[in-house]
Amino acid sequence: MPVTDEAIDKIKGMIISGELAPGDRLPKEADLASRLGLSRSSLREAVKALCLIRVLDVRQGDGTYVTSLEPKLLLDAMTFVVDFHRDDTVLEFLAVRRILEPAATALAAQRMTEADIAELATLLEGLDESPTVEALVANDLEFHRRIALGSGNSVLCSLIDSLSGPTTRARIWRGLTQEGAVAKTREQHRAIYEAIAAHEPELARSWATVHVAGVEQWLRKTLGSAS
Amino acid sequence: MPVTDEAIDKIKGMIISGELAPGDRLPKEADLASRLGLSRSSLREAVKALCLIRVLDVRQGDGTYVTSLEPKLLLDAMTFVVDFHRDDTVLEFLAVRRILEPAATALAAQRMTEADIAELATLLEGLDESPTVEALVANDLEFHRRIALGSGNSVLCSLIDSLSGPTTRARIWRGLTQEGAVAKTREQHRAIYEAIAAHEPELARSWATVHVAGVEQWLRKTLGSAS
DNA sequence: GACGGGAGAAACATCCGAGGTCTGCGTTGA
DNA sequence: TCAACGCAGACCTCGGATGTTTCTCCCGTC
Numbered sequence: 001m002p003v004t005d006e007a008i009d010k011i012k013g014m015i016i017s018g019e020l021a022p023g024d025r026l027p028k029e030a031d032l033a034s035r036l037g038l039s040r041s042s043l044r045e046a047v048k049a050l051c052l053i054r055v056l057d058v059r060q061g062d063g064t065y066v067t068s069l070e071p072k073l074l075l076d077a078m079t080f081v082v083d084f085h086r087d088d089t090v091l092e093f094l095a096v097r098r099i100l101e102p103a104a105t106a107l108a109a110q111r112m113t114e115a116d117i118a119e120l121a122t123l124l125e126g127l128d129e130s131p132t133v134e135a136l137v138a139n140d141l142e143f144h145r146r147i148a149l150g151s152g153n154s155v156l157c158s159l160i161d162s163l164s165g166p167t168t169r170a171r172i173w174r175g176l177t178q179e180g181a182v183a184k185t186r187e188q189h190r191a192i193y194e195a196i197a198a199h200e201p202e203l204a205r206s207w208a209t210v211h212v213a214g215v216e217q218w219l220r221k222t223l224g225s226a227s
Numbered sequence: 228m229p230v231t232d233e234a235i236d237k238i239k240g241m242i243i244s245g246e247l248a249p250g251d252r253l254p255k256e257a258d259l260a261s262r263l264g265l266s267r268s269s270l271r272e273a274v275k276a277l278c279l280i281r282v283l284d285v286r287q288g289d290g291t292y293v294t295s296l297e298p299k300l301l302l303d304a305m306t307f308v309v310d311f312h313r314d315d316t317v318l319e320f321l322a323v324r325r326i327l328e329p330a331a332t333a334l335a336a337q338r339m340t341e342a343d344i345a346e347l348a349t350l351l352e353g354l355d356e357s358p359t360v361e362a363l364v365a366n367d368l369e370f371h372r373r374i375a376l377g378s379g380n381s382v383l384c385s386l387i388d389s390l391s392g393p394t395t396r397a398r399i400w401r402g403l404t405q406e407g408a409v410a411k412t413r414e415q416h417r418a419i420y421e422a423i424a425a426h427e428p429e430l431a432r433s434w435a436t437v438h439v440a441g442v443e444q445w446l447r448k449t450l451g452s453a454s
Numbered sequence: 455g456a457c458g459g460g461a462g463a464a465a466c467a468t469c470c471g472a473g474g475t476c477t478g479c480g481t482t483g484a
Numbered sequence: 485t486c487a488a489c490g491c492a493g494a495c496c497t498c499g500g501a502t503g504t505t506t507c508t509c510c511c512g513t514c
Contacts, residue, residue: 002496004275015311028465039498041268044467048231048272049279053308060466061506071316074308081280081301084242089298092382099330099383100323155319156326159386229467255494266469271496287495288477 003038007046010036015055015066026056026064053077075158082165087223090168094219097163098212101144104160105192105208106201108150117197120146124193127186136173136182143189147196172215175222188214230265234273237263242282242293253283253291280304302385309392314450321446324390325439328371331387332419332435333428335377344424347373351420354413363409370416374423374435408445415441 014020026032033043047064050056054073058064067073082093112120123146127139141161148157176182188211195204241247253259260270274291277283281304285291294300312320339347350373354366368391375384415438422431 004496008279012307012310030465041271041499042497044268045272045275049276052235052276052279053304055308055311058466059506060504061464063465063506069311071312071319074311077280077308078305080239081282081304083239084282084296084301085298089382092298092380095380096327096383096386100326103326153319153322155316156323159323231467257494268470269468285495286477287475288493290477290494 004042004045004049007036007038007043008049011046011050012055015069020066022066022069024066026066028063052080071155072158075155075162078159078162079165082162085165091216091220091223093163093168094212094216097160098209098216100156100160100163101148101212102205102208104148104151104153104156105196106205107152107156108147109196109199109201109204111152112147112150112196116146116150117193120193120196124186124189133173133177136177137169140173140185140189141169147192150196172219175218181218185211185214231269231272231276234263234265234270235276238273238277239282242296247293249293249296251293253293255290279307298382299385302382302389305385305389306392309389318443318447318450320390321439321443324387325436325443327383327387327390328375328439329432329435331375331378331380331383332423333432334379334383335374336423336426336428336431338379339374339377339423343373343377344420347420347423351413351416367412367416374419377423411441412438 011020011026020026027035029040029043029047033040036043047056047058051058054067054077055069056064057067085093120143123139123143127135131139145157145161148160151157176185188207192204192207192211195207238247238253247253254262256267256270256274260267263270274283274285278285281294281300282296283291284294309320347370350366350370354362358366371391372384372388375387378384415434419431419434419438422434
């Protein structure tokens, strides 16, 4: 095994064992390198890799720190991974989202506070008459993120967030805009909101299922005709 | 932005744009470095990071290649991420698994072939009278993996597989400390199997829910009394 | 005494070049 | 025909030199 991979494992071990806690600063490059028995160059490769998955955070001129290691942070790195998938696997991701999102929405209908729900309403009404595609995407992302947050499970929230990469979502909205399906989608958002506001988990779950299934169906059709 | 991060983005872009397809070989380090306008050292850091998340695969003495980019491969990297989570977030992961696993089991009941089901039966009967804890855990993992595979969705399968990471330890504890839990778990496995064999999605879903919920409940109690 | 600027130290960022090791493949000899 | 040899190509590892950023402490001014 290359020394760099060994270093990755050792640093991982130091964190898992508790020797390095979230927020702690690592020894400086030179010291850690000699301690792990490799050169600074090789150590830097290990550190860089752990940075990409948000386990470490290097600040030039300061030092290298262990991140908070919160699920949100680590799962965010998954967005990077999802970006690599092409259209043929997007449907599989969407199918998973179709499982998770209704469950999260039902939980949100049980757990969201009145304040949360009010914010959700503000969000829904925060779009102009004829919004740009960018605004639609941003609003859509935020709407679903708030609901996922409302489930009270940060792992679930991050997962849902990552599963539909921003790129995919943008493409979908562009397509919906062209077909004039924007109004229908916004109606579904409103229906989901109202079910949550009424604290009706099963209704909320159903609307969420309908919503995601609609997107899935549309995407399947589009991909089918394209190929 | 550091040049290394730029390099990561550029390589990612080359892959997403299709300039580099799965299985393709990258230009050699020196060439790629000069093309991206940085030193070999910095480029190596970028490559190492992309290796960790299984996007690139370097073979010493040969070259650097783009992996197959299959969902399974990329999501496997998530296991690495999940390893960093402590017990306090295990319950959140388990809650997500409680959403995914029943859905996967229901799908499996619809889609698994007779051959798949026969293999599942073999697996169930493949344990001795008094198996070791290691054998139990391995058998359990494989049982659930087969079912997840049977859902026909590789993303779903990999996700469930990764989520089991942090709960693995919990399973071991359970087997060690609760003698009666072994028989109960095996009964539930058999019930899940029979529902799948009978192609009854809803029954399979319910048994899977019961199964995961049981683990969740037990873990919640244990963590509660430990703290 | 409080505030602000500047010097210096600490730490990471980047680059370079040299030597080592492994793999694939063509060559050679039996 | 086939197996062993050897070479070239590509990655692995190292150590040092130099640039950049950040933080801290000291000092002069108000």
